[in-house]
Amino acid sequence: MSTPSVDTFDAFGFAPSVLRGVRDAGYTTPTPVQAAALPYALDGIDVVGVAQTGTGKTAAFVLPILDYLVKEPSGGKRRPIRALVVTPTRELAIQVTEAAAQYGKHTGLRVATIYGGVGKGKQRTALRNGVDVVVATPGRLLDFMGEGVLDLGFVDVLVLDEADRMFDMGFIKDVRKIVAAVPEQRQTMLFSATMPPPIQDLAKSILYKPETVEIGERRDPAATVTQRAIRVAESEKQALLERLIETEDVDRMIVFSRTKYRADRIRKKLDRAGFNAIAIHSNRSQGQRQRALKGFEAGQYQIMVATDIAARGIDVDGVSHVVNFDAPNVPEDYIHRIGRTGRAQATGDAITFVSAEESSNFDAIEKHTGRSIEQVRIDGFEPPALATALQNAGGKKRSNPSGHRSRQKSQGGGRNSKGRAGSGGRGRNGGRGQR
Numbered sequence: 001m002s003t004p005s006v007d008t009f010d011a012f013g014f015a016p017s018v019l020r021g022v023r024d025a026g027y028t029t030p031t032p033v034q035a036a037a038l039p040y041a042l043d044g045i046d047v048v049g050v051a052q053t054g055t056g057k058t059a060a061f062v063l064p065i066l067d068y069l070v071k072e073p074s075g076g077k078r079r080p081i082r083a084l085v086v087t088p089t090r091e092l093a094i095q096v097t098e099a100a101a102q103y104g105k106h107t108g109l110r111v112a113t114i115y116g117g118v119g120k121g122k123q124r125t126a127l128r129n130g131v132d133v134v135v136a137t138p139g140r141l142l143d144f145m146g147e148g149v150l151d152l153g154f155v156d157v158l159v160l161d162e163a164d165r166m167f168d169m170g171f172i173k174d175v176r177k178i179v180a181a182v183p184e185q186r187q188t189m190l191f192s193a194t195m196p197p198p199i200q201d202l203a204k205s206i207l208y209k210p211e212t213v214e215i216g217e218r219r220d221p222a223a224t225v226t227q228r229a230i231r232v233a234e235s236e237k238q239a240l241l242e243r244l245i246e247t248e249d250v251d252r253m254i255v256f257s258r259t260k261y262r263a264d265r266i267r268k269k270l271d272r273a274g275f276n277a278i279a280i281h282s283n284r285s286q287g288q289r290q291r292a293l294k295g296f297e298a299g300q301y302q303i304m305v306a307t308d309i310a311a312r313g314i315d316v317d318g319v320s321h322v323v324n325f326d327a328p329n330v331p332e333d334y335i336h337r338i339g340r341t342g343r344a345q346a347t348g349d350a351i352t353f354v355s356a357e358e359s360s361n362f363d364a365i366e367k368h369t370g371r372s373i374e375q376v377r378i379d380g381f382e383p384p385a386l387a388t389a390l391q392n393a394g395g396k397k398r399s400n401p402s403g404h405r406s407r408q409k410s411q412g413g414g415r416n417s418k419g420r421a422g423s424g425g426r427g428r429n430g431g432r433g434q435r
């Protein structure tokens with residue numbers, strides 16, 4: 001262990017009002033990313049955090065922001081924006097804001113959330129009234145900058161959250177424009193689940209002598225998630241899902257589908273089969289999505305069916321299962337999806353359905369994560385062997401249109417692929433520690 005011993009939150013020297021917020025949140029022990037990042041972040045040093053969602057990374061950057069703002073108040077009667085967090089999606093922006101409001105409830109600091117898809121009025125009013133921290137998605141933030149409603153000239157701390165996702169969603173140009181509007185003298189923190197070359201380039205150009213904090217292997221899904229895969233014919237997926245809900249010990253489940261249309265169909269069928277399910281995707285209005293999320297959080301719905309973008313940044317505790325109804329064709333999505341369960345200290349199960357057509361997606365996921373995922377069979381659900389055999393023999397691809405189930409003894413087995421947590425990648429190279 002190369003970090004100082006930080007097994008309680010008392011060791012960091014937080015301002016009392018911030019420490020009270022942490023205590024109220026019920027946290028006693030810092031998570032690994034917090035233990036590793038907080039000492040640097042609190043010193044004003046730039047940080048690259050390679051950590052997935054679910055690791056507690058939000059507090060790793062929100063707490064230092066609050067601590068700094070409490071200890072170095074701006075003084076004037078006007079409240080300039082002194083910290084800016086940029087996130088890829090509105091859901092993540094809302095969640096970061098909620099976390100800041102929760103940890104900062106004794107600080108008197110004001111936080112505003114800025115995102116598109118809703119009217120501008122309320123956001124504009126909040127900005128005009130003065131806020132200390134802005135959490136924003138890039139598009140709407142640029143809109144307000146263009147309108148002159150928002151001045152980033154006093155920002156001391158800049159955070160880019162889920163930078164890889166911002167890149168995937170095509171926001172990097174926007175992000176660079178935003179960074180250009182923030183003073184050069186600042187602390188910058190960049191968090192990302194993965195560090196592909198474009199994100200490394202971005203980090204190189206906007207961070208100053210950063211400390212890198214890496215939690216787990218870069219491509220290793222959260223170590224608290226047990227991963228399994230089930231080979232199944234496309235036409236059998238719905239029945240298999242329903243079987244799993246009945247036989248697994250499901251508290252809350254998120255089911256991922258490839259498209260909005262499929263998400264709605266899965267939800268309707270679950271409904272008809274008597275399960276409490278809700279769908280969340282980008283065709284829904286912001287209000288509908290928030291209501292769906294609240295209903296899921298409150299336990300009104302046991303199952304949430306989601307598409308990748310809609311589920312991004314969803315932070316619900318107690319998600320016991322993630323089911324990939326469709327094996328994602330982008331391996332990074334796999335990591336993001338299964339990160340919805342096993343959050344912080346809890347454990348979770350991730351189950352991926354793999355049809356014959358999705359075999360290559362599954363291979364790519366295993367290659368990307370660098371480990372094999374345990375393949376299990378469920379009684380009554382025959383893997384689409386014929387189609388696979390045909391494919392392997394170079395024949396025509398064939399799905400299983402008949403949808404007949406053939407009897408097959410269930411066999412667990414396979415390799416267990418529990419992940420490991422570890423830290424590393426830290427090298428002292430100083431830092432300016434000034435803001």
Ligand code: AMP
Binds near residue numbers: 343
């Ligand atoms: P994040 O990775 O920031 O989305 O956090 C994942 C979950 O972990 C959230 O529900 C947090 O409330 C929770 N969490 C963060 N830090 C801690 C901690 N030190 N102890 C317990 N839970 C935590």
